[in-house]
Every structure is written in structure tokens, then in C-alpha cells.
Amino acid sequence: MSNVFYQEKFQDRHNGPRAEEAQEMLAFLGVSSVDELIEQTVPSQIRLKKPLALPEALSEKGYLAKVKQLADKNKVFKSYIGQGYYDVTVPGVIQRNVLENPGWYTQYTPYQAEIAQGRLQALLNFQTAVSDLTGLDVANASLLDEATAAAEAMFMLYSARKNKAAHVFLVTPNVYPQTLDVLQTRATPFGVEIRMADLVEANLTDDVFAAFIQYPAADGTISDFTNFSTAAHAKNITICVAADLLSLTLLTPPGEWGADVVVGNSQRFGVPMGFGGPHAAFFATKDAFKRNIPGRIIGVTSDANGDYALRMALQTREQHIRRDKASSNICTAQALLAIMASFYAVYHGPKGIKNIASRINDLTKLLDQALQELGYEQTNSAYFDTLRVVVGDQVGALKGEALNNELNFFYSEGTVGISIDETTTFEDIQTIVKVFAKIKAKSLNDVDLKGLAAELSSSIPESLVRTSDYLTHPIFNSYHSESEMLRYIKSLESKDLSLCHSMIPLGSCTMKLNATTEMVPLTWVHFGGLHPFAPVDQTSGYMQLINELNDWLSEITGFAKMSFQPNSGAQGEYAGLMVIRAYHESRSEGHRNICLIPASAHGTNPASASMAGLKVVVVKCDELGNIDVADLRARAEEHAENLNSLMVTYPSTHGVFEESIIEICEIIHANGGQVYMDGANMNAQVGLTSPGFIGADVCHLNLHKTFCIPHGGGGPGMGPIGVVEHLVPFLPNHEVVAVSGEEGISAVSAAPFGSASILTISYAYIAMMGTEGLTAATKIAILNANYIKARLEGHYSVLYAGANGRCAHEMILDCRGFKNVGIEVADIAKRLMDYGFHAPTVSFPVAGTLMVEPTESESKAELDRFCDALIAIRAEIAAVEAGEADQKENVLKHAPHTAEVVTADEWSRPYSRQTAAYPLPYLKANKFWPSVGRVNDSQGDRTLICSCPSIEEYAEA
Template sequence: MSNVFYQEKFQDRHNGPRARETQEMLAYLGVGTVDELIEQTVPSQIRLKQPMGVPVALSEKAYLAKVKQIADKNKVFKSYIGQGYNDVVVPGVIQRNVLENPGWYTQYTPYQAEISQGRLQALLNFQTVVSDLTGLEIANASLLDEATAAAEAMFMLYNARKNKSANVFLVTANIFPQTLDVLQTRAVPFGVEVRVADIRVDNLSDDVFAAFIQYPSADGTVNDYAAFTAAAQERDITTCVAADLMSLALLTPPGEWGADVVVGNTQRFGVPMGFGGPHAAYFATKASYKRNIPGRIIGVTSDASGNYALRMALQTREQHIRRDKASSNICTAQALLAIMASFYAVYHGPQGIKNIALRINDLAKLVDKAVQALGYKQLNESYFDTLRFEVGEQLSGLKSEALNNEVNFYYSDGVVGISIDEATSIEDVELIVRIFAKIKGKSIADIDFEDMVDHLGDSIPEELKRQTAYLTHPLFNDYHSESDMLRYIKSLEAKDLSLCHSMIPLGSCTMKLNATSEMVPLTWSEFGGLHPFAPADQTSGYMYLINELNEWLSKITGFAKMSFQPNSGAQGEYAGLMVIRAYHQSRGQGHRNICLIPASAHGTNPASASMAGMKVVVVKCDDAGNIDVEDLRAKAQQHAEHLNSFMVTYPSTHGVFEESIVEICEIIHANGGQVYMDGANMNAQVGLTSPGFIGADVCHLNLHKTFCIPHGGGGPGMGPIGVAAHLVPFLPSHEVVETSGPEGISAVSAAPFGSASILTISYAYIAMMGGEGLTDATKLAILNANYIKARLEQHYPVLYAGAKGRCGHEMILDCRSFKKVGIEVADIAKRLMDYGFHAPTVSFPVAGTLMVEPTESESKAELDRFCDALVAIRAEIAAVELGEVDQTNNLLKNAPHTADMVTADEWDKPYSRHTAIYPLAYVKANKFWPSVGRVNDSQGDRTLICSCPPIEAYAEA
């Protein structure tokens, strides 16, 4: 037959196993077909009876042509809207070598520090930038967005308040509307009153526990708050400031005038607007709050040889230990965007950042002078980048003229707001002035720009001008040529293991292929250059993509509609529970506040339930790891009057398709509750079953897992929620852009559609896989997992399996018996580095175990390489068990082995250097070297150093 109609399928590139490999794995498992394996794995009662209804797959070429047509529907006007989002100039060396580089965007969260030193250093740099510019001692490694960072600050200060009867969070009236929206959402379940008022000393009443200031204010004004914060401190009232980080190059940092917390967004540091995200928020605070600060912190420690090393400090202090008592459900960051922002600061350095800030301020002053010369009144006496011109009845005409010139201003009550940014040019200024001139019937020919430039004057009061230095560490002063910057970026990249090197077999985290074609449109200006509050007729491309993705994901999940506002999995959990809460309240059942959660659940589940104002009741699991149905039934009936919801992960956290899942949903519904399904394991459902078909009412999807958005070293992510028809009216709304009806809960994230620009990735994945390809991917994910299980279960006990002995898309290897000879699961994780692999998930959901998930993207050859490594490690453990080697001085206890260790003049180990670094033949051909030896975790927690220390000073210490 002729090949004239041959069309290459994207799924053949996405899926790892070739047809021959698939047959070999099936034979090893003793089954004839993939469908036979699926019948043994997925309970028949939850299997879909017909296809999902997702369109036929497009080729990569056809997809890129289609998405270009979609992108062209967006109109990229010059934006002066501001309100927390500004256009930027992304340095090409950072765009090409970080944002577009799989060596950076496919890394996993740096839980295995020894093979993560590059991104850890970049994130430490980020923390240093934030601490230096805000004037506070400690910063975390990023949060999701400015609004949710403000909410995290509110609760940290609420929990730490001295006056336990105080419940008012005093918020400036001059706040970004999206931030106020999120603050009000978070406050409701805890009975915190968000009181909007002027920031004046006489508003510091006894019921106030903290005050919130926008700096500069939402309207652009810059005010002196030193007296206010001093008065607040005298009353034991804390202060949180949301600050524009770029402005702090010129303005006195809030830490110097008494702020306890400073939050904000680092988007201005070289990250595109992207219709709202992803962007890295920041959170800085006083050292006294170092044990309370939410999110991840990168800290300095040393390795086994005493060398400088980095790690995630206090990395298990929250959800997995404290669960429903956790002060935050945050379990992710915006690592990739924080890394970009940190490199932006390194590339420009302190003087370069100051020059950019001065240029923004000077251009704003030039616009101010020129437009006032036309007869308009400018309302802001002091400002950094934002002006407000009084135009009265001329607003409509001015808006029309601006749109005719493809310019967006911010409009409110006869006032035009203009926020100048890094991308603004002198030609842009002339166009702005020309627009204002035309409305007055004047010409800009009468304006002497050169004279104005020579006499700009000041827009920042002397007492608010920054006097202190920042970014003084040598690394911010050494890499300003592109050659130097490129080599610095590459030097850090080389220290990190990513999907470029090998499979990352993390259970519950689905580290699958992030295909190049999926990533290409991400950096197109038509997607990256849009402000999230741009007029609707300029965003039709985005809305087309979002609506079609909504339709596809609704069909895949079996739900009526999705909301894309939640920008992480934990945020999706919270949003879903708040939707359920609103539903119960609408029916006069607001008293329902009991959330049942299995003992095996991820730690964010109980934390999210607590944040949504619920009381957590734990449901037992049986010896097989399944939910104890009778315990669930008893507790559902016991709490029937107050039952709000049940949170369940499916397949279970143990990697098993529980046979009783339909019955579980029916029990909850019979007792008046709603079923919340955690979508972490959706990779095992797509095309075979669905949350809606099973009986769930709401489910969040980790688009950064099942739907191919890269992990980026620990973020970005997206956690949209799908809901059944009865919950649709309660999906999240937004103060600025309509996203829901009048019954919708208030916003859960800053941007209306979360991190909208990365939705292009999931859209691409579904479009190019099609319904058939998505289903085949799920089947192969289950095949790959069962193949690994079959290969390893004779060496490591596999804890849980389904009724017919099969696992889902992941399995748990039990390593607890090795403790009797002193071998911990962490030792296996470190030794795997010597074999060139990242460890599986360590000690979750069961302590002392490894949870393995291979995904569908890995070939049989790669699976075998990984299995060979674990089999060889098991033999190394056996040598310890047999007493052939010492329990404290062996290959596992000394792992990982670095180049420095094996090239040292002396070698005192009871095994050869060759065995240490080349344990199997394949390792020698493609060796990945950990850049540091085993890090000292306890030292890093005891002495919390969270910004760049001078290397000499650290060595001396």
C-alpha cells in the first residue's frame, strides 16, 4: 500500500515503549494484550463504556499551525494598565538558556539536594535579592502570586498575634483589587474581618492584629508610613507591606521603616505578563518568624566532606507532620520563574537594576510634565512609575483614541492611570502625549521634550529615597557580559539532574515527557505579552484556547465545567472545598463542617480542609492499604448532620484502584456530603474512567503532572478544578474579570485564569494526543508500572496491589526491613545517584518506602536500566546483611560519591573507586556526577542561613 496518506502520530513520540518492547513487557507479565492487563487492573464497574469525546489528534505540524491561528486572535497592545503586572524585557540569554531549556524546566523539586545544587543556588540568589531589596532578614524561595502571598502573610500574622482576641486585618483602601479579593476569600472560614480603611494611626483599634499597606499604592502614590508602623508596633500590631520590587531600588525598603512582612511579585524581573502568570511571588519577613514563614526556604549547610552545600531547609516541617494543624497548605513554589528573576538580578547587577528603575521613573516624570503641559491635571504628587490624569468627560474619547493607537491605559471615574515599565521607550512616551494632545485639539510639536528631560525634577520625596546598598554579594557583580552570564547559567545547570539525563521515577508526581512542540508557543508574544486585565476584545485567542481546553478537560473528567483560576494543586484543593462550602450554604446547610480524610492522604488534603474552615476526621485504612469502608460508613453516619465532604485520591495514594470506590461515593452522598477527588493520580484514569463517572462531585487536576506542564524545579503548576453541574454556579469569580456567576466564591488566586500562559502546554498535549492517544498513554503508564513491579518484587516487597495482584500507575517498594542492618531508605536514594538516577518518592505515603512511578514516556530500555540499578543496590544491601561489609562504612552509607572524593590522593573506603562510581557498565558511558557529597540536614536546620553568604566567611564559620 502507498504511504501517501501516512501521518506520523505525536503519541508515538510521547509514549516511550515501541511495539516490540510492549510485547516483551506483556510477555514478562504473562498477559497477551495491554487490554487484558487493564482488565486485571481497573475495576470493571468504573470502566468507561464509550470514548471520552476528545477530538482526533493533530500532527505536530498541524497543531503548531492551529495554535498560531489562535495566537493571532489575541491583540498585543502596549499596556500601561499596571495594577501589579508590567511589560518586561526578557534577557535573551535567560529566555533561551533557562525558560526554553529542558535542562532547567524538567527538573524536579530539589528534595534530593546532592543533584540539585544548581537550582538551589539560583533560588538562594532569589532569596538574597528579595531580602536585600525589602530590607528584611529572611525570604522564602517564592510563592504562587502576590495576592495569595498576602493571604499567607495575613494568616502567619494572625496565628502569631499577641492579642488572641483581635481578629481584624486592617487593609488599605488603596490596594490592588485582586489582592483584596483573595484576602476576603481566605479570611471568611476563620472569622477574620478584613477591614478596608485608610492607613491612619487613629484606625489602629484594639481589635486589629495586623495592617496591610500597598507600596507604592494601587493608584501609584508613594507615602511615608514610618510613623504609622511605629504606632502599630507600640500597640503590638504587626504590619504587612505589598511592595513593587523594582521600585525598591529607589524607595526606602519597608524593612527599614518597620514592616514585619513584605510580599509582592517578581514579575518585573524578566518574566512575561503571560495573561496573569506564572510569576514568582516573594515573601520576606523578620528572622523572628523564620519558623513560621510559609513555603520553601533554601538554606546553607555542608556536605560529608565539609564543603559548602545547599538544601531545602526545614523541608518537612509543615503538611506531612502537622497535617490539619499546618499553618498553610502551600506545598509548591514558582521555582522556574524565581530562577529567571534571580538570573535577571545577577545579569543586571545592582547598578543595572537601579538604572532600569531610574529610567522607568524618569520616563514617568517625562510623561507627567508633557501631559500636564497640555493642560491636564496629574493627581499623584509623589510616585515611582504610575500617574493619574484627571480627564473627566473626555475619558470616553481618550479611551477610543488610545485603542486606535493600540494602547491600553487604566480607567476609573474620569481618571486615566498610566504605569510606565521597563519596555517603555521614548517613542512610546511621544505616542502617549500625542493621544492626550489630540483630545485637546493640540499638537505635541509645541512640547520641548529635550528641555523637559533636562529639568525632570523629583517624584520621590527625599525622606523616601533609598540610602542603603543592595546586591553587594560578588555573584551579583561578576556576570554582566553575555559570555559570563551564559557560562554561569550553564555551570549551575550542569550540577542538576533533569529529564535530560534519565527518568525521574517519582510516585505521585508523574514526571513525564514535556514535548518541545508543547513548549514552543509559550514564549510567543501573542501569549506572553498580554495583561490579565486587557479588554476582552483583545484576548479572544486566549478565551478560545481556554474554552476549548475547558470543554476537553470536562469530557476527560466527566464533569460539567472547569475553573482555571487555581494555580497549584493545593490551591485547587482549597478552591474545590470552598465551592462545596458555598454549595452547602446555598441550601441552608452552612453548619456542615466535617471533612473525612483517609489516613493515607497527602498532607495538603487535611491542611486544605483546615484552611477552608473544616474539622478533619481521619478514616482508617486496612492492612491492604485500602480505605476501611466500614470505618468510613460509621464515621459518615456519626457525622451525617455535619458532614461536609470526603477527600479521596484515586487510584489511591498507595497506587491501587480500590474496588470499593463507587460504594464509598454513595456512602458520602447518602449522608449529605460531597466527594472531593484529589487528581494527583489522574494519569491512571484518563480514557479508562473518570472522577465524574466514578461519582465524585469535584476534582482538581495537576496539569503539571498528567497534562505535561513541566515541573520546572518545583513549579510552575496549575490546579484547575472540575465540578458536577450542581456546583457550577459556585466556581471562583474575580473582582476585575468575569469568570463565574453571582453565586461564585470570591477569588482564590490573583489572576482570573491562574497561570494562563502555561495552559498552552496542556492544550497542545491533548490536541496532539487526541482521545485515542490519551487513552493509550494511560494504558502504557499502567503497563510500565506493572513491568517494574514484576521485575523488582523478587528483590523488594511491594506493599500494596489490587485484587488481581496488579498496581495502578505506581507502586510502593518496602525498604523497612533493611533498618535492622542500619540501612535507611535515604541511603538507597543517595546510592541511586551514583547510578545516574533521581530517587523515587522517599517515605511517602509510608515511612521507610520508595514510591515508584515510571510514566508512559519511558522506554523499556530505560525501565530496565532503572531496575538494574535497584537490583544491584539490593545486592549491595545483601552484602551488609551477610556481614561481608561494615554497617556504617559501605557503598550506601558513603553515597553519593563525587569526583572530588574519588580523585583525592587518599582512598580509605573498603571498596574500589571503580565500584563506587561505575557500579554498572552503562554508568561509565554516561556518568552524571553529583556536585556535592551527602548534605548535612541537621546542621542546615540548626543554623539557618538563607541568603548568599560570602564563601570566605562561611568557611571561617
């Protein structure tokens, strides 16, 4: 037969098992086909009656051709809009070896510190840079964006306020509009009043708990707030500052003039604009607040050998553990982008970064002088990079001429804002001057730019000129040639386990293939170079991509419309609950504040409900792990008058397709509530069922799970929400770019479409998989999970299963019984590192268990290798149970084993070096060595070192 019409299917590259392997696995399970397995696994009443209506799948080559056409529809003008977003030069050594490198972007959040020392060091570098530049004691390892970081700061200061009657957050009017929008959203559920007022002592009334300052201000002005800060502190009012990180190389850092918290965006440190994200926000504060900081903190400790080691400090603050008592609903940070920013600081060093900032400031001063020479009034007497030029009724003419020259400015009430960035050149200044000159019927020849450049005066008041040092640690002063930088990046990468090495079988986290073709367009300038507030006629390629993705995801979920604004799963949860809140209020039922959450729920659910101002009522689960329907009905009827919603994960976090899910939704609706479905486990639904079909009203999707956006070592993520028709009017809007109707809630993230540039990845996945491929992926994910379950039964107890003994796409292995001989689930997790694997999810959702999810991307060979490792570990536990190995001095308790330990001259342990390092034959051909021994968690929490320490400082600690 001729192959002339043959076209390779992308799904055959995405799905791991080959056809013959799948048949072997099915035979092992005792079924004849994958469809027979699905019939045994997915309840018939929730299965879709017809295939998804999606476009025909594209080949990889065909997709790249299509997306190139979309990219070309975007117009990449020179953007001087500012407002927190600037064009940058991404150092090639960072773009190629970090952003485009799966060794960095496929890593998981560093909960298993021993195999994450590389990214932990890079994130510690980020914290150090932020702490140094802001002048504050401690910084975290990134948040989602500047606006949500400001909202987190507001809530932290509100919770820590001394005057519990104070409820006003005083905000300068000269603040970024998107930040104000998000502050208002977050303030509403807690009754915090956002009061816009000049920051003068007279406005520091008794009802104010904190004040918020933009530095430099939104219009570019720089002011000295030292006296205001002193007056505020005298009244126990704290100060939060949103700062431009790059400007702090020239300006007095806020920490030196009284700020308690400094937040902002590190995007200017070598991260593309990307139409709004992803970018790593930063959050720095005084030592007094270090245990209240939202998000993650990287801390210094030691390992079992007494050597330097890093870990995520204070992990018990994470919302998975604290649930409705959590201080934040941050789940996805922006680790990959924080890592890029930290490498930017390392590569340029303090002198290089100051040179970049000084050049920007000099070009801004030159433009200021030139425009004044032309007769324009420039209103900012003190500034870093932004001018505000008065043009009056000539705004229209100026805008037209600017667009003719492919320039974007920020226009506001007779003035034009111009923000200079790292990519601006002397020639660019000439072009801007030419545009302004033409409006005055003059030309470039009327201004002597070179003469002006020779005599520039300062634009920063002497009292605000930075005099303190920063980035003094050797790390920021050692790697300035590309060869040294390349080796430094690679030295850290080699310490981390990623999907480049082995499967990462994390339950609920869906670590699947992030295909190269999906990633390629991400760094194209036509996607990366757009400002999120660019005119709409310049963004038609993005709009087509977003609209098509909206249609596809609506079809997949069974919903009417999506909102792409939430830039993490936790933000999606929060946005969904705020939409439900707005719906109830529109019906004069704003009193509905009870949120039912099953005991099996994902840990972010109660945290998000709490942040949305809801009262959490827990619903019991039965002995099979399913929601107790009788208890649910009783709670729903008990709270019918005030029932707001149910938050439910499907399949459940226990890895089961609950048979009663439709009835559960009907009970909530009958009692006046709405059903919020957590989309964390959507990978078991696509093409087989859908939230809308089941009966949910709103659902967030983790695009960084089901739809292939990489986890990036703990972010980026995207958490868009889909809603039924009656909730569409309430989807999030945006102050700058309207993306919803008048009834839409205020913004939940800084950019109109969240982290828009990474939507290209999910768009690629769906476009290349199509209906058949997406459905096949779901089926293979379920097949892979059930194969692992079958292989491990007899060695481990599987805690829950469905009606026919099948699991969904994940399962829970019960390890609690091993405590009888002193073996903890953490010991198994650490021992897996010796076998070259990242541990499954530890002690969630049930303490003392491992939750395993293989995804569809892993081959039978990799599944078998993982099962062989767990079976071998079970034999090691059995040796302890039988008394053949000591309960304290055994191979599990000492795991993981580093190369240094195994090759040491002395070896006194009661097992062999071979057993420690090479317990199975495959390891001899491909061994991943943990770079440190078991990390001392308690020491790291007792002595919190959150920036790069000198050897002397570490020794003292």
C-alpha cells in the first residue's frame, strides 16, 4: 500500500506506550481493550455521548506554520508604555540554557530538597538580590505578579495590625491602575477599605492600618517619603511600597527610608514582556514579618553529613497543610522566571546592572532636555525612566504620528507618558524627538541631541541617590564572561532531577511531556515582545489564539466561556469563588457565605475559600474515600439559606471516579448553591466526560498540568476558569483593557490575560492532539495508573479504588503500617532518590501515604523501572521487619546516598556501597546522584537564613 498520504500523528509522540506495549499492559490487567478498562473505571452516567468537536489535529510542522501566521498578525512596535512592563534584552546564555532548556523548565517544585539543590541556589540568589536592592532583611522566592504581591502584602499587614479596629488601606492616587484593581478585589471579602488619598500626615487617621506607595510613581515621579514614613510608624501604621527593582540601583531603597514591605516585578531583569507574563513578582520585608511572608522562602541548613544544603523553609505554612487557616492561597509561584532574573543579576553583577540603569536614566534625561528644547512642558522634576509630557489637545495628532513610526506611548488626559527601557538606543531617542518635533512643525535638526547629551543634569534628588552597596556576595561578582556563566548555570542544573532524567510520578501534579514543538514559539519576539496594554489592532494574533483556545477549552469542559486572567491554579480557584459571590450578590443573596468542602479536597480549596471570605464547612468522606452523600445532603440542607457553593475535585483527590457526582451537584443546586469543580484532575476527564456535563457551574483548569505548560521548578502556571452561561457576565474584568462586561468582578491578576505568552503552549497541545489525541491521552493516563496499581498490589496497599476496583489517573499507596518498624513515608521518598526517581506526592491527601500519578507520557519501560524501584524498596523494608536490618541503621534511614559518601575512604554502615548506590542493575548505566545527603529540616526552620551567607556567617549560625 502506498504511503503517499501518511502523516505522523503528534499523539504517537506524546503518549508513552507503543500499541504493543499497551496491549501487554491491558493483558496484565485482564482486559481486552482500553475501552473495556474505561468502562470499568469511568461511570457510564457521566460519559460523553459524542466526541469532542475540535479541529482536525495538526502535524508538528503544520502547527508551527499555523502559529507563525498568528505571530505575524501581532505588530511589535517599540513600546514606551511602561506601567510596570518594559522591553528587555534577554542574555542569550540565559535564554538558551534556562528558558529553552528542559533541564530547567521541567523540574517540579523543590519539596524534595536533596534533588533540587540547583534551583534552590538560584532562588536563594533571587532572594538575596531582592533583599539587597530593596534594603530589607528578607525576601521570598517569588509571587505571581506585582498586583497580587501588593494584595498579599495588604493582607499580611492587615492580619498583623496592632489596632484591630483599623480597616483602611491608604493608597496613593499615583499607583498602577492594574494594581489598584487587584487590591480592590482582594480587599472586598475582608471589609478592608481602599482609601485613595495623598500620602500626607493629615490623612493618617486612626482607622488606617497601612499605606501603599508606588516608587517611582505610576507617572514616573520620584518623591521622598521619609518624613511620611516616620509619621506613619509613630501611629503604628505600616508602609508597603511597590518598587521598580532596576531603579533601586540608583534610588535610595525603600527599606532605608522606612518601608515595612516592598513588592514589585522582576521582569526588567531579563524576562520578556510576553503580553503580560509570566514574570516573577518579588516580596521583601523586615525580619519581624519573616514568618508571615506569603509564598515560599528558600533557607540555608545542613545535610546529614554536616555540609551546606538548601531547602524550602517553613513548609508548614503552605496552604496544603494549613488549609482554611492559610495566610495565602499562593500555590504556583514563578520559580522559572525568578531563576532567570537571578541569573541576570549574576551575569551582569552590581556594576553591570547599575550601568544599565544609568544608561536608561541618561537617555530619559536626554529626551527630557530635547522635548523641552522643542517647547514642550515635562511635568516630572525628579524621575528615573519615565517622563510625562503635556500635549493638550494635540494628543490625537501625536498618537497618530507615533503609530506611523511604530511607537506606543501611554496617553492620559492631555499628557503623554514615555518610559525608556534597556533596549532603547540613541537612535530611538532621535525617532521619538522627530515625532514630537513634527507636531510643532519642527524637525530633528532643531535639536542638538549630541550637544545636550554632553551636558545632562541629574534627575534624581540628592536625598534619594543610593549610597549603599548591593549584590556584594561573590556569586554576583564571579560569572561575567559567557563561558563562566554557562558553566555556573550548568553546575546548578546538574544538581536537579527533572523530566530529562526520569518520570516524576506526582499525584495531583500531572508531570507530563512538555513537547519541544509546543515550546518553540514561546521565545519568538512576536509573542514575547508585546506590551499587555498595546493597542488592540497590534495584538490580533494573540486575540485569535486566545479566542480559539477559549472555544476549544469551552468545548472540552462543557462550559459557555473561559477567563484566562488567573495566572495560577490557586488564582483560578479564588477567581471562580469570587464570580460565584458576584452572582449571588446580583440576586440579592450576598448573605450566602457557606462553602462545603469534602475532607478529601485539594489543600488549596479551603485556603481559597477563606481568602474569598467564605466560611468552610467540611463534608465527611466514607471508608472508601468517597464523599458521604448523606452527610453532604445534611450539611447542604442545614445551611440552605446561606449555602454559597461546594468545592469538589473530580476525579477525587483519592483517585476515584465517584459514582454519585451528578447527585452531589443536584443536591447543591437544590439548596441554592453553585458547584465549583477543582480542575486539578482534569487529565482523567478530557474527551470522556466534562465538568459542565457532570453539573458543575465553574471549574479552573491547571494548564500547567493537563494542558502541558511546564511546571518550571514551581511556576509558571495558568489557571483559567470556565463557567456556565449564567455566570459569564461576572467573569473578571480589567481596569486598563476591558475583557468582560460591566458586571464582571474586578481583576484577579495584573495582566488582562494573565501569563498570556504561555497560552501558546496549551494552544499547541490541543491543536496537535485534536479530538482523537486528547481522548487517547486520557485513556492512556488511566491505563498507566491502573498498570502501576496492578504491579504494586501485593507489595503495597492501595488505599482507595472505584466500584470495579480501578483507580482513575492516580492512586494512593498506604505506607502507614511501616511505622511499626520505624520506617516513615519520608524514608521511602528519600530512598527513591537513590533509584533515580523523584518521590510521588508525600502525605497528601492522607498522612503517611504516597500519591502516584504516571500520566500518559510515560512508556511501559519507564513504568516498570519505577515499579521495580518501589518493589525493591519494599524488600528493603521487609528486611527491617524481619530483623535482618536494624531499625535505625539501615539503607532507608541513611538515604539518599551521595557520591561523596559512597566513595569515602571509610565505610562503616551495615550494608554495602553497592546496595546504597546501585540497588538495581539499570542504575549502573544511568545514575543520578543527589548532591547532598538528607537535609536537616528542623535546623533550617530554627535558624532562618534566607539569603546567600558567607562561609563565616554560616559557620556562626
